[in-house]
Amino acid sequence: MSNKVFNIIVPVISVILGLIAGAIIMLLSGHNPISGYAALWNGAFGDSYTIGETVRRITPLMLTGLAIAFAFRTGLFNIGAEGQVIVGWLAAVCVGLYIDAPMYIHLPLAIIAGALAGALWAFVPGILKAKLGVHEVIVTIMMNYIALYSVNEIIRTVLTDGETTSATIAPTASLASEWLQSITFYSRIHYGFLIALFAAVLMWFIIDRTSIGYELKSVGFNPHASKYAGMNVNRNIVLSLVISGSFAGLAGVMEGLGTYGNISVMGGFTNLGFDGIAVALLGANNPLGVVLAAILFGTLKEGAGEMPTSAGVPTELVDIIIALIILFVASGYIIRWAILRFKKEEK
Amino acid sequence: MKSKKLLLVAFILGLGLFLAACGGATEEEGNETNTEKNDETTSEAGNAADYKVAMVTDYGGVDDKSFNQSSWEGIQAWGEENGLEKGVNYDYAQSTEKADYMPNLTRFVRDEYNLILGIGFELKEDLQTAAEQYPDTNFALVDDIVDAPNAASITFREEQGSFLVGVAAAMKTNTNKVGFVGGMRSPLIDKFESGFVAGVKSVNPDIEVDVQYAESFADPAKGKLIAANMYDNGVDIIYHASGGTGNGVFNQAKDVKQNDPEREIFVIGVDRDQYDEGAIGNHNVTLTSMVKRVDVAVQDVINRGVNGEFPGGEQLVYGIEEDAITIASTNEEAMTEDIISAVEEWEAKILNGEVEAPATPDELETFLESL
Incomplete structure (x- = not known):
């Protein structure tokens, strides 16, 4: 079987194994797995409200997944998506608050501001890696904390006077749609999912259809060979992180302009960036795969809320299932080996 | 060789059965929730057995050894006092992140709880939105102020x-x-x-x-x-x-x-x-x-709700005078x-x-x- 087939089969089997393992855990802990999963399904797709909320939850996950997948394709590990989300969120809300313009200028401006902020936040580790060889993992992790605490302080001192939540953005900068909300029973669904899907197409286009994407991939496969072939490795490292950061920044925009319409002091990370790593891993760093993985994780996370109330299963179970899925994906080698054994014996 | 193949087939069949079972149950339950949606109004005076109370924690969780736990203890005490059952008359939902607040609040509204408590100032915006969207349900926020005729604000000195x-x-x-x-x-x-x-x-x-x-x-x-x-x-x-x-x-x-x-x-x-x-x-x-004593305040609000005197739109302030703020003297050696x-x-x-x-x-x- 070709590599391509494996790239599809391994995640699918991992998901199935993860769900089965979840069922076994439910059985062992004295819960009914069928009613547990039924509650999960209802919590995510039970009616129009939950569907709306599920879409809302999937949207930023898709973007952070794309961000991390994009960097992965260039051989870079962008753990800083978390911080890029936070600065993107802040930038978008600032534009939404302080600029007065008609919607067709205001909204794009706020979105671009968020993407640029994320890009800028990723530019720092990019330039440090390119010029000084500092490992991007270390720098991006540190940039996460800088983002979290600086943004908290900015909210308290600049956006408000000692309060914990900023004012709400002008309606001309909002992605929220009354029409979408009205058909989904006041869920917080917003137009951001169109942006997320567009970003997925954009990533596919850049990676697979442009010479820039070809260079980025090539640097990811082998920086030395790429350099020998006359590519500017350093430029590509910075470029890759900047594009990755702008995707993550857009995830922050989704929260700022779509879900909340404001920004609050955060007691800890949003986890969007970290969940994005899992999404990218399950999606095999492929835009379509990332979209599907984000849908799966968003569904699991949204549906989890329903499990304690209607089936008595603790929400933590979903975290276990997600962790197991990731474990199975990461140990994809074993699945590959098992399939090959089956194939061989058949002959 | 053959037995392995058989095993694989059995495995896939089992899986199919399992998924099918899942799907079936889902449909039934979906219908149930849909038909249950009638517009029963809240705050009828009197019987605690007809009153449903729920709380949504902030991301500290219900066992935070702090105010979430204290609130839940208050609700539990109220439930036990009236011989009620958890999951039927009173319940809680834990939030693990900010994004969970709104779905948790909404879930209880749709499960027709009469009074929904949001624990912590973190829930302020979401509870405000929910109170405006569902004027027939009563809400209460602990530790901050909401402004809606069907919501009470519980703050402490x-x-x-x-x-x-x-x-x-x-x-x-x-x-x-x-x-x-x-x-x-x-x-x-x-x-x-x-x-x-x-x-x-x-x-x-x-x-x-x-x-x-x-x-x-x-x-x-x-x-x-x-x-x-x-x-x-x-x-x-x-x-x-x-x-x-x-x-x-x-x-x-x-x-x-x-x-x-x-x-x-x-x-x-x-x-x-x-x-x-x-x-x-x-x-x-x-x-x-x-x-x-968040539990004292919570029970107070619940009881007022049961009696049809829910303090909607009011800001309740609990302090020393109300016995809701006290100083522990359990450590007799040190104090x-x-x-x-x-x-x-x-x-x-x-x-x-x-x-x-x-x-x-x-x-x-x-x-x-x-x-």
């Missing part, structure tokens, strides 16, 4: 209790250095900080108060680090108002005590009587706790009679209006100038 534990700390300290660890800088925690500093300085203006913030209510490691620094710098009593972060403060205090049992160091607990958190061998590092009588003296002054405990940094400044 934490500055009063913090003032009193400040007095206790000032009486107890040997090094003339005490510490304050806050969760996140916010108008709520400002009340704790201002009250505490005012209480300390009222007894002895020369005592130094080291104020630090952990920037999180759920980061025990950070709390431990801050406490370690404070104890190293000669602070001997730390008052924490930081939820789960405070567990780290307790751990550090116990570590110090274990290594050097002679050293007199203490922690002042918050929200609940945290005496149990401070036990180490034969010692206990919990000097006292600023007890905020000597001197300290207790001093605390009682100041408590009387607060009650008769002679002293107004400051609740904001600005009020604290004027208070300190007037000393």
